[in-house]
Amino acid sequence: MAKDGFHILDSDMHIMEPPDLWKRYIDSEFRDIAPVGLTSINVRDLRTFFPTDPPSASRNGGAPHEGHNFERNQILYRDHAERGWGPDCQLEAMDREGIDVAVLFPTRGLSVLTRPNMDPRFANAIARAYNDWLCDFCQANPARLLGAGMVSIYDVDDAVAETRRVVKDYGFRSIFLRANIVNGHNWYDPYYEPLWNTLEELEVPVGFHEATGSQSRQTGDLFDSNFGIRRIYSQPVENMLALGALVCGGVLARHPKLRVAFLEANCSWVPWLLWRADEGYEREGDIFMGDLREPPSEYFKRQCWVSVEPDEGPARYTIDEFGCDQLVFSTDYPHGDSRYPEAVDNFLKLPLGDDEKRKILWDNCARFYAVPERAAVT
Numbered sequence: 001m002a003k004d005g006f007h008i009l010d011s012d013m014h015i016m017e018p019p020d021l022w023k024r025y026i027d028s029e030f031r032d033i034a035p036v037g038l039t040s041i042n043v044r045d046l047r048t049f050f051p052t053d054p055p056s057a058s059r060n061g062g063a064p065h066e067g068h069n070f071e072r073n074q075i076l077y078r079d080h081a082e083r084g085w086g087p088d089c090q091l092e093a094m095d096r097e098g099i100d101v102a103v104l105f106p107t108r109g110l111s112v113l114t115r116p117n118m119d120p121r122f123a124n125a126i127a128r129a130y131n132d133w134l135c136d137f138c139q140a141n142p143a144r145l146l147g148a149g150m151v152s153i154y155d156v157d158d159a160v161a162e163t164r165r166v167v168k169d170y171g172f173r174s175i176f177l178r179a180n181i182v183n184g185h186n187w188y189d190p191y192y193e194p195l196w197n198t199l200e201e202l203e204v205p206v207g208f209h210e211a212t213g214s215q216s217r218q219t220g221d222l223f224d225s226n227f228g229i230r231r232i233y234s235q236p237v238e239n240m241l242a243l244g245a246l247v248c249g250g251v252l253a254r255h256p257k258l259r260v261a262f263l264e265a266n267c268s269w270v271p272w273l274l275w276r277a278d279e280g281y282e283r284e285g286d287i288f289m290g291d292l293r294e295p296p297s298e299y300f301k302r303q304c305w306v307s308v309e310p311d312e313g314p315a316r317y318t319i320d321e322f323g324c325d326q327l328v329f330s331t332d333y334p335h336g337d338s339r340y341p342e343a344v345d346n347f348l349k350l351p352l353g354d355d356e357k358r359k360i361l362w363d364n365c366a367r368f369y370a371v372p373e374r375a376a377v378t
Contacts, residue, residue: 003098003344006358007373009365010094011307012209012263012330013102015137016085017109017130025129030122034129037108043074043081046335048108073336080334087140093333094144096341100362103146103207103369104138105176105263106130107335110211113152114182120155127152127162135170146369147172148207154183156191160198167202173369175199176207179242179262182216187242188249196255205259205368210238231337239265240273243304248277250291252299261305261368264332268314271321274300301326305368308360310339310346324356328365 018024019037026034038047080089094102109130113123127150138145149166151159159175166172185191199206212220212227212234219241220234239262246252246260277296281289292299301322307330308315315327329347332338339346348357366373 002100004348005354006348007362008097008099008101008329008344009362009369009371010097010099010102010331010333011261011305011328011365011368012105012207013090013094013099013333014107014335015090015104015134016080016107016334017133018084019108021108021133022112022126022129025133027125027129030125033122035108035112035126042070043077046107046111048112070336076340077334085334087137087145090137090145091141093340097331097333097344099331099344101144101146101371103148103173103365104134105148105207105209106134106150109150110178110209111213111215113150113154114178114180114214114216116182116184116216118152118154120152120158123152123154124158124162126150127158128165131162131166131170131172135166135172138170142171146371149175151175151177151195153177153185153192153195156194159195163195163198163202163204167204172204173371174205174207174261176209176263178214179208179210179238179265180214180216180218182214186249187245188251192251193254196251196258199259200255200257203257203370205261207261207263208239208242209263210235210242210265235265236269239263240269243273243300244277247296247299247304248280248289248292250289252303253291253293256303259303259305259368261307261328263307263328264330265307266312266315267306267308267318267327268312270300270306270318270326274321297322305364308347310343311350313350316351319352319356324352324359325364327360328368329361 019039022034023031033052035048035050038045038049083089112126130150134147138147149172151162153159163175212231218234219237220230223229243262252258274297281295285292305326305328308327331340331343333340
């Protein structure tokens with residue numbers, strides 16, 4: 001497709017799951033308690049509820065009216081909503097933006113596995129059902145629609161088994177996790193070692209993708225009654241915490257082949273955070289960062305990627321400090337804070353050289369997801 005001479009790989013494009021996805025795809029044992037998507041006059045309502053919940057318990061996933069964006073969303077997304085957000089709509093959106101290939105992440109599915117103390121078998125069934133549906137969705141154009149698999153961390157053996165299944169049976173290019181801790185195990189906990197080992201073995205990356213809303217404790221809860229402030233803090237701060245756990249907690253040092261991306265949370269905070277992490281390593285690393293043999297920033301440069309917003313002017317500070325080899329691009333379609341359908345146009349206006357744009361729009365993302373150049377389809 002090559003918009004303005006650039007091939008484009010969207011590192012984090014979203015689908016809008018049908019409200020009855022889990023009712024249709026989950027194991028029959030759990031069908032009566034499967035999550036259900038809410039619908040409303042907002043054509044892109046993000047919320048879900050569980051039939052066993054009290055009526056007031058469906059706050060996860062976002063605000064139903066999204067302030068000034070509400071009228072815009074009604075106009076922009078109504079056609080795709082009326083047509084059911086199918087793969088035909090996804091491909092139309094990609095064509096409109098000039099996107100060659102997209103890695104697909106959930107919308108409602110970002111919040112369904114955030115409850116503390118979920119029954120591990122039920123949580124795993126939710127993940128499997130989503131992955132089965134996503135595999136069917138991607139069949140509309142497997143060269144352009146690439147899956148990121150959902151895994152349940154309530155039993156790490158389930159996460160390992162589902163990772164193997166979606167990679168080997170479905171050809172998914174990654175798995176994703178919420179940065180938000182939902183089961184009491186921080187990311188450097190030995191509990192996760194089997195999952196990191198499996199990802200290294202399969203040479204498949206993990207994308208940490210936070211959302212504004214969780215049934216487990218989240219930074220944004222400090223502003224629970226003000227969705228606007230919650231949105232400002234939830235994604236970047238939770239991803240900052242995850243990056244610190246993985247780098248300073250020694251996960252990347254113990255797993256040098258592990259590739260990790262931090263998505264939909266800006267990138268401009270990276271220079272400060274890594275400067276402070278390096279300072280901590282210099283002062284206290286011998287005691288508290290025993291697995292590290294180099295400053296945290298060195299592990300970041302080798303094993304981490306971060307997504308840049310289409311109009312993120314302060315990203316220049318990250319590029320000044322680290323170059324642009326760790327940055328990937330995302331449109332965030334069809335979310336209310338997306339710049340769709342001008343996300344690519346906005347990015348191309350940033351004061352970057354063509355080589356930098358080419359790396360961010362395709363090369364870095366292709367390296368992260370192991371997508372060959374020939375996948376830049378027309």
